[in-house]
Amino acid sequence: MKIIVKIILAILILAITISCEKDETFPEAYYSCSDIGTNQNHPHDEEFNNLINEIVGSGVPGMMLSVHDNINGYWSGAKGFADLASGVRLSPCNITRVGSTVKTFTAVTILLLQEEGKLNLDDPISKYLTDDQIKGLANANQSTIKQLLLHSSGIYNYIQSLKFQTASLNDLTKSWSPDELLEHARGKDAYFEPGTDVLYSNTGYVLLGMIVEKVTGKPFYEVFEEKIFIPYDLTFTQFAATDPVPEGIVRGYVDLYSNLNLINATYYSGWDYYTADGGLISNAYDLNKFMTSLFQGDILSEESLNEMMTWMAPKGGYGDGFETFYGMGIFRIETDFGTAYMHSGDAIGYFASMAYFPQQGVTISWAVNANYGKVDEFTQSKEAMEKIYKVVLGQ
Numbered sequence: 001m002k003i004i005v006k007i008i009l010a011i012l013i014l015a016i017t018i019s020c021e022k023d024e025t026f027p028e029a030y031y032s033c034s035d036i037g038t039n040q041n042h043p044h045d046e047e048f049n050n051l052i053n054e055i056v057g058s059g060v061p062g063m064m065l066s067v068h069d070n071i072n073g074y075w076s077g078a079k080g081f082a083d084l085a086s087g088v089r090l091s092p093c094n095i096t097r098v099g100s101t102v103k104t105f106t107a108v109t110i111l112l113l114q115e116e117g118k119l120n121l122d123d124p125i126s127k128y129l130t131d132d133q134i135k136g137l138a139n140a141n142q143s144t145i146k147q148l149l150l151h152s153s154g155i156y157n158y159i160q161s162l163k164f165q166t167a168s169l170n171d172l173t174k175s176w177s178p179d180e181l182l183e184h185a186r187g188k189d190a191y192f193e194p195g196t197d198v199l200y201s202n203t204g205y206v207l208l209g210m211i212v213e214k215v216t217g218k219p220f221y222e223v224f225e226e227k228i229f230i231p232y233d234l235t236f237t238q239f240a241a242t243d244p245v246p247e248g249i250v251r252g253y254v255d256l257y258s259n260l261n262l263i264n265a266t267y268y269s270g271w272d273y274y275t276a277d278g279g280l281i282s283n284a285y286d287l288n289k290f291m292t293s294l295f296q297g298d299i300l301s302e303e304s305l306n307e308m309m310t311w312m313a314p315k316g317g318y319g320d321g322f323e324t325f326y327g328m329g330i331f332r333i334e335t336d337f338g339t340a341y342m343h344s345g346d347a348i349g350y351f352a353s354m355a356y357f358p359q360q361g362v363t364i365s366w367a368v369n370a371n372y373g374k375v376d377e378f379t380q381s382k383e384a385m386e387k388i389y390k391v392v393l394g395q
Contacts, residue, residue, distance in 0.1 A: 023085035023251075023264045031082045031248050033093035034235070036285050042067075042075040044392075049077055051391045056080040058378045059260035061253055061370050062090035066288035067392055068363040076285045082250040082369070084262065095236055095281050096250045096367050097269060098352035099345025102239075102280035105224055106208050107149050107329020108294065111304040112227050118215045121146040121307070125207060128214045133179075136186030137203070143194045145211065148204035149328035150312055156188035157201040168271060175244065176271040178206050198312045198326040202277040209276025220276050232293050234286045240279040244270065249281060252349020255373030262370055265349035278347065287354040287365040295341060295356040295363075309341070321382050336386065337393040344380065346371055351380050357393060364392050 039045070044067075052063050062080030076092040113119050119128070122144055126134060134140035143153035158164055164184035168174070185203045192199070212220040221239035229237050238246065245267060252269075253262035272278030293299050300308065311325040311332055318324050322333035333340050333355075342355035352367035366388065368379045378384055
């Protein structure tokens with residue numbers, strides 16, 4: 001499932017401007033990180049390693065995979081390179097951009113705030129956001145917090161604005177503020193009446209981050225840290241707002257011409273550094289820990305978790321992907337191995353995905369430091385996901 005819309009023109013400009021530049025290099029120590037243990041005693045260690053080797057061997061620069069079940073615990077592995085120019089191998093503990101997977105964290109934080117009595121999902125968002133913040137956003141005056149979480153508000157997705165895409169490609173290193181992003185959704189028609197359908201909207205999650213800040217009086221990413229990162233020992237997870245390109249983050253690449261001639265795009269993801277619709281930095285291991293803790297009932301109350309899984313089907317169908325239902329910051333997909341609760345995320349040069357299979361009690365997460373072109377075929381297409389699920393769940 002592709003979560004962030006590809007801005008092809010932006011990537012073309014990126015290629016023109018940097019393809020002839022020589023990549024900067026770093027010593028191996030720049031990417032050093034705390035060992036998380038790979039659990040080589042896992043009964044399927046060989047199969048999992050073979051899977052990563054096969055995907056990396058297809059031309060993907062680097063891939064990390066993490067698997068958890070209640071019998072064997074956590075398994076983590078990585079193959080390929082964290083940095084092609086420097087020749088540094090990827091480790092399971094390296095940090096990478098994980099894009100829109102943050103939306104699940106955003107939803108969980110909102111639900112925790114409801115448990116604390118600081119908001120109610122049925123509240124209109126106008127209760128928390130000022131007239132200036134929501135002015136010009138069609139449906140904002142009628143939408144509830146729950147509808148933002150479910151992508152059922154109908155509020156226009158700023159990423160689809162041609163004006164935004166043009167502004168972004170003209171300054172690929174620009175760091176965008178929430179208000180600047182919202183400007184590209186103002187004056188746009190809503191997709192539908194609130195609550196009548198579902199359609200993915202990053203704009204809604206920008207607004208949710210602003211609501212978190214309103215009810216807590218703190219930057220939303222500090223609230224994420226206090227309520228999720230620290231309590232659940234997500235030691236590799238941070239938000240780009242605190243350090244947009246932190247030391248040790250793996251290099252990200254794009255396959256512009258679909259020929260696996262990869263271009264370094266590490267510094268070109270600035271529109272979601274300061275908003276709750278993207279900007280998360282983590283790795284496959286921490287994403288796995290988060291999803292396992294969430295769906296095994298360690299983070300939210302049973303009532304909140306059930307409310308999170310309030311499913312809506314898009315009226316427009318599912319395209320050529322999995323049969324998909326929208327929940328609050330999560331999707332339910334139907335696979336050959338049964339139901340999975342999942343979310344994926346893109347940033348320019350990066351992709352990550354996390355899925356929990358309730359029937360098997362298994363969590364699968366992976367991250368790669370490249371996207372677009374042929375890379376997507378091997379790492380995030382329906383066929384690629386089915387292959388990963390089959391290797392892990394078919395054992």
